[in-house]
Amino acid sequence: MAERYSSFTPGGTGWLLQRVTAVFLILALAFHFFLLHFINHAADVTFGGAAARMAEWGYYATMILFLVAATFHGVNGVYNALINQGLDGQLKTAVKWGLAVAGLLLIVQGVRVANALAGGVP
């Protein structure tokens, strides 16, 4: 039997969350592309149209969840890719916290954008 090789701790929270967010992102990313490229064309996007979508509570909540899931999945993916490349020791700790801060800032900024479009939390 082949030895197990992964940067994830077997059965760890990071491993599980990476997969749970993956399942959600498959649906959310496909929806996002369909809505903003096929139903509405990206070239026709205006502040008014985006604001009308974001003012819908369900759309707003989906987009915030999309933002949080994508940020976690992406930042955690980068962290694990770097561990694959041999990241270790103090640098690993520094990178972990650097990525965590970058991810949090991205989420904060994304929520600010959503609120600016929706004119506050719908």
Added chain:
Amino acid sequence: MSGTPRYDRGAIEDFGRWREFSAGMWAWIFHKFTGWVLIGYLFTHIAVLSTALAGPATFTGTIQGLESQAVVRVLEVGLLAVAVFHILNGIRLLLVDLGLGLEHQDRAFYASLVLTGLIAVASVPVFVEGAF
């Protein structure tokens, strides 16, 4: 990883060995590459959308200014291809995690590539409409 001895699997990170790579190793590399592109794009995307904080005119002007450039439309097709491959190969990885289809994982990778190509090509007319 402390206390766990690393075994020598032959570094996949040694890209000089690319001629020896099997389908699964290419899938691993493509998934990493598309993942890096997508997280890079996510930060860029939020940065562009942040123009909403400067007001409706700035937001609409920025989006429509970008979309009026043919190069942006072409890059969007590339982004779609990257996202579709990451999604399809991600489904392949989830199935493997569930113990499904491990013996067909190489064919699943080829299917992901072919489907990505078909979807990207089929989407070109929608993405470039009015840009050239």
